[in-house]
Amino acid sequence: MARISALHLLTIFIFFSIITTQVTYGDEEFQFVKAINPTALKMKQEKLSHFRFYWHDILSGTTPTSVRVVAPPKTASFTGFGAVNMIDNPLTLGPNLSSKVVGRAQGFYASASQEEVGLLMTMNFAFTEGKYNGSTITVLGRNPVFNKVREMPVIGGSGDFRFSRGYAQATTYFFDPKSGDAVVEYNVFVMHY
Secondary structure (H helix, E strand, O other): OOOOOHHHHHHHHHHHHHHHOOEEEOOEEEOOOOOOOHHHHOOOOOEEEEEEEEEEEOOOOOOOOEEEEEOOOOOOOOOOOOOEEEEEEEEEOOOOOOOOEEEEEEEEEEEOOOOOOEEEEEEEEEEOOHHHOOOEEEEEEEEEOOOOEEEEEEEEEEHHHOOOEEEEEEEEEEEOOOOOOEEEEEEEEEEEO
């Protein structure tokens, strides 16, 4: 049986000491990661909330809320593959733009399919009214726009929606093929603290 020398033990001890040592600068101590108790973040019991609002994608007029920032190549398919739009779309309680605005959808969508009109949606629902004013819900997912109902994951949020998860269902309420303007009903189901 091989014997472990004192030099080997010392080397192993120094190695593990180096990788587990906290770095100290002056009076401050830094760690890469440490476990915390969820109650320290004042996390209450998780609850499920359902939000229903209308998303207004306005490409026409003098103040559009959706602006194309990347045009598809001239050789693109009928799907507009490669096009990218930045959005700052109003979210309203009802389907009419004159309805009460409860937030903004801010982000972008891109044509990400060569076979169908399928968008990559990346947006924050930034709420401006009521209890959730200042909080956001983040959605990132695939939106095959001609499907009756599309489902995209909620991947997080901020403010009251820290650590949130869930899904958003989108249903087209109105679409004008000439202008490209659309109104989409969103039903968002979110687990949050």
